[in-house]
Amino acid sequence: MSDVVPAPTTAVPAPAPETNAVEEPLDLVRLSLDERIYVKLRGDRELRGKLHAYDGHLNMVLGDVEETITVVDINEETYEEVIRTVKRNSEMLFVRGDGVILVSPPSRA
Amino acid sequence: MVRSLHFPSKTPSVSRFLFYSFFKTLVGQQVTVELKNDLAITGVLISVDQFLNIKLDEIKVVDEARYPHMIPVKNCFIRGSVVRYVQLPAQAVDTALLQDAARREAQQPTTAQQGNVRVK
Amino acid sequence: MEQPSQTRSPTDFLNSVIGRRVLVKLNSGVDYKGVLACLDGYMNIALEQTEEWVNGQLKNRYGDAFIRGNNCYTSAPTRLACHRTA
Numbered sequence: 001m002s003d004v005v006p007a008p009t010t011a012v013p014a015p016a017p018e019t020n021a022v023e024e025p026l027d028l029v030r031l032s033l034d035e036r037i038y039v040k041l042r043g044d045r046e047l048r049g050k051l052h053a054y055d056g057h058l059n060m061v062l063g064d065v066e067e068t069i070t071v072v073d074i075n076e077e078t079y080e081e082v083i084r085t086v087k088r089n090s091e092m093l094f095v096r097g098d099g100v101i102l103v104s105p106p107s108r109a
Numbered sequence: 110m111v112r113s114l115h116f117p118s119k120t121p122s123v124s125r126f127l128f129y130s131f132f133k134t135l136v137g138q139q140v141t142v143e144l145k146n147d148l149a150i151t152g153v154l155i156s157v158d159q160f161l162n163i164k165l166d167e168i169k170v171v172d173e174a175r176y177p178h179m180i181p182v183k184n185c186f187i188r189g190s191v192v193r194y195v196q197l198p199a200q201a202v203d204t205a206l207l208q209d210a211a212r213r214e215a216q217q218p219t220t221a222q223q224g225n226v227r228v229k
Numbered sequence: 230m231e232q233p234s235q236t237r238s239p240t241d242f243l244n245s246v247i248g249r250r251v252l253v254k255l256n257s258g259v260d261y262k263g264v265l266a267c268l269d270g271y272m273n274i275a276l277e278q279t280e281e282w283v284n285g286q287l288k289n290r291y292g293d294a295f296i297r298g299n300n301c302y303t304s305a306p307t308r309l310a311c312h313r314t315a
Contacts, residue, residue, distance in 0.1 A: 093196055
């Protein structure tokens with residue numbers, strides 16, 4: 001990590017006041033704190049839960065989580081693909097960010 | 110034990126501290142760590158480090174029939190990078206405090222925000 | 230390491246497509262089509278009015294979507310090909 005250096009000419013901007021404007025992608029996630037979000041993960045997994053915390057790696061803590069795992073079974077005789085979903089629930093879940101593909105906040109229409 | 114999340118005020122990469130501090134508040138709790146290879150281990154959280162490596166004691170593999178070689182193992186060290194999830198006891202988590210900590214962390218400028226991420 | 234100011238850098242290109250409809254292709258074969266809201270140095274991407282396409286089929290729509298980009302700490306789930314769509 002020590003080999004990543006900010007460009008020396010770039011002055012460090014002052015911390016931006018908390019706003020509702022989406023100026024960088026992580027703002028989308030910040031504005032979803034305390035809201036139920038949808039998370040798509042590697043391995044055909046999806047989560048729906050209330051966002052309690054996140055960081056720049058997209059590590060997250062979600063509450064009242066429903067996990068949906070999509071499994072493709074191959075019928076041994078017909079070789080047909082049978083798609084099956086498994087659902088699991090947990091009260092409080094830490095999710096490691098490296099598995100995250102997509103985060104979608106509740107629609108703010 | 111003081112159960113609060115506190116951060117050094119001038120850390121360059123605050124990102125490393127939020128979940129590290131969070132997990133430190135959960136030491137002594139029973140958690141279930143699910144690995145990316147689907148192995149799930151329940152145990153008492155003994156310690157955590159900045160990489161979110163985890164030490165568990167009094168462990169029990171959730172699906173023992175599938176992993177019989179794990180039955181005699183009583184404690185373990187888990188490399189943070191192989192973790193998919195950690196299931197936590199909800200009553201041990203102060204969600205308001207966590208959300209505040211996450212918001213506070215979001216205010217810190219990150220290297221990504223500064224635009225020019227150079228690699229030597 | 231300073232770029233000559235007259236050449237257009239990748240960053241200039243990306244800045245010029247903000248607000249336009251783009252196609253984001255992932256390594257997994259999934260495509261996302263949407264309006265590029267913003268991106269950051271890790272190539273995290275925010276899209277609006279996003280459509281998720283798999284094997285030429287529309288699978289999902291999201292009002293807003295955050296797509297995790299390449300970053301220095303982990304191998305990335307996303308390979309970013311970002312091009313203008315008609």
